[in-house]
Amino acid sequence: MFTGASQFALVGVVGAGGSVWAGAAAAALLGSRNALYGIRLSSLLNVRRWRRFAASQFVIDETTAMAIARDEPSLSRYAFWATGVALFLFWNTLIGALATHALSNPKVLGLDAAPPAAFLALLAPRLRAREPLAIAFAAAVVAIAVLPFVPAGVPLLVVALLVTLFGLLRK
């Protein structure tokens, strides 16, 4: 699983005492945006056969942003692969280092405050208009409101269901 928000979500749900399946569902839902990135990228990258299986792993926020910002397809391809490989190595090293060191006592290092900040940093670039901002606030309120009454991880699924209905049914 190489897509940061999904990794954090799975760890967050399990860490809060939720079932691993609720965490997995949240991770997969967060990963759904990568499918849209793939659609956008497939015309740019023109990947065939085995390359497609390798390219898939690198379809994330950062590589998509870097690839679609280039004017020439050859530069797009270069940006995609370079960003993908660099982040893949960096990210997995970082997560590995955190996982081996952090588990002793996460509170002393403030590491329980790190995931919300990470989610916020991933969220912020998507909030540049009024509607996404309103959706973000509504989602946060709903999640907090249902949290005491359902198992850990389920608030995320409630929010995912509601926002999907909102998106599909809205005119």
Place this chain on the structure above:
Amino acid sequence: MWAGILVASVSCYALKLAGLSLPQRWLQDPRIQRTVPLIPIALLASLVATQTFSTGRHLVLDVRAVALLVAIVAVALRAPFLVVVAVAAATAALLRALQL
């Protein structure tokens, strides 16, 4: 546990592969195009809220709320990802060390 992690990993990979592989028109329905970008917004916002204001199934207000405020300031100042995470963690650690 590992089965869940495996399923989540395979799902995330399959979604990426689907985006690169499916016929373009399948996923170009305007309703899907509109809805899919909203899902991460809602989920990330929920994660920020629940992981800041709860422990297990209890709502709590503690140093994580202050850390979140600091993170919001850092994001508003366009700090890089790792800086945002680091200042939030440092804020929580510092407040705890000061016994606030």
